[in-house]
Amino acid sequence: MAIEVRIPTILRTFTGGAKSVEGSGGTLDELIADLDSRYAGIRDRLVDGSGLRRFVNVYLNDEDVRFLGGLEAPVRDGDTVTVLPAVAGGSR
Amino acid sequence: MLTIARSLLDQVIAHARADHPDEACGVIAGPAGSDRPERVIPMTNAERSPTFYRFDSMEQLRVWREMDDRGEEPVVIYHSHTATPAYPSRTDVSYAMEPGAHYLLVSTRDPGRAEVRSFRIADGAVTEEDVVVSDGEGGGRPAARAALR
Numbered sequence: 001m002a003i004e005v006r007i008p009t010i011l012r013t014f015t016g017g018a019k020s021v022e023g024s025g026g027t028l029d030e031l032i033a034d035l036d037s038r039y040a041g042i043r044d045r046l047v048d049g050s051g052l053r054r055f056v057n058v059y060l061n062d063e064d065v066r067f068l069g070g071l072e073a074p075v076r077d078g079d080t081v082t083v084l085p086a087v088a089g090g091s092r
Numbered sequence: 093m094l095t096i097a098r099s100l101l102d103q104v105i106a107h108a109r110a111d112h113p114d115e116a117c118g119v120i121a122g123p124a125g126s127d128r129p130e131r132v133i134p135m136t137n138a139e140r141s142p143t144f145y146r147f148d149s150m151e152q153l154r155v156w157r158e159m160d161d162r163g164e165e166p167v168v169i170y171h172s173h174t175a176t177p178a179y180p181s182r183t184d185v186s187y188a189m190e191p192g193a194h195y196l197l198v199s200t201r202d203p204g205r206a207e208v209r210s211f212r213i214a215d216g217a218v219t220e221e222d223v224v225v226s227d228g229e230g231g232g233r234p235a236a237r238a239a240l241r
Contacts, residue, residue, distance in 0.1 A: 008189075009190070009191075009192065010189050010190070055187055055189075057149045057152065059149075059153050062153070064149045064150060064153075066149075084152060084153065084156055085189035086146055086147065086149070086152075087117070087119075087135075087146070087147040087169060087187075087189070087190075088144070088145060088183075088187045089144070089145055089171060089180070089181065089183050089184035089187050089188070090141070090143050090144035090145065090181060090183040091142075091143050091144075091173040091174070091176045091181050091183075092143050092144075092181055092182075092183055
């Protein structure tokens with residue numbers, strides 16, 4: 001078993017169009033590094049110098065990973081990680 | 093071009109009026125690939141702000157999963173501007189992440205008249221499109237057409 005990662009439309013250019021890919025790692029950070037080794041460039045779209053990008057939502061199973069330690073959140077085989085771009089904007 | 097039933101547009105405008113002076117936001121779901129908005133889903137503006145909106149992240153996960161299960165996609169992403177025109181701001185453009193969606197903007201700055209305009213936003217470029225309002229429910233045959241600009 002591996003960790004299933006669900007990819008939003010806007011990032012499927014990195015995964016050859018795949019809606020869902022598999023990866024491995026003990027933390028979210030390691031999982032993203034593993035994905036980046038096969039889908040080069042995807043890490044940069046999820047993470048910046050200070051951690052997860054502010055306008056990217058990452059969920060571990062049913063929880064926002066921001067409440068689980070962010071990049072340090074532990075992950076394991078059988079988990080599902082869902083990435084959704086935040087829907088946001090403003091009048092300024 | 094965005095074709096939308098009057099009943100749906102009325103729901104969006106009512107939501108925008110109800111949340112004024114804060115920005116209101118939501119999606120209109122429709123069958124994937126149909127380009128046909130059918131179901132208004134008002135979302136919580138987690139920012140509760142007159143100048144900014146952001147979908148609540150947990151609500152977004154729930155709604156996105158529900159759309160997935162029903163074979164739907166966000167055909168329209170809408171939000172309101174409460175003191176400025178219904179035109180995408182620089183902020184709107186920089187955060188727009190759904191190049192396939194219609195970005196519908198409603199301005200509630202005039203209490204007597206809602207200004208509604210629709211745009212495509214992709215790769216930082218904004219393209220305005222016509223809004224065709226049909227009198228039917230969902231994808232019904234348009235009985236009367238009016239281009240709103």
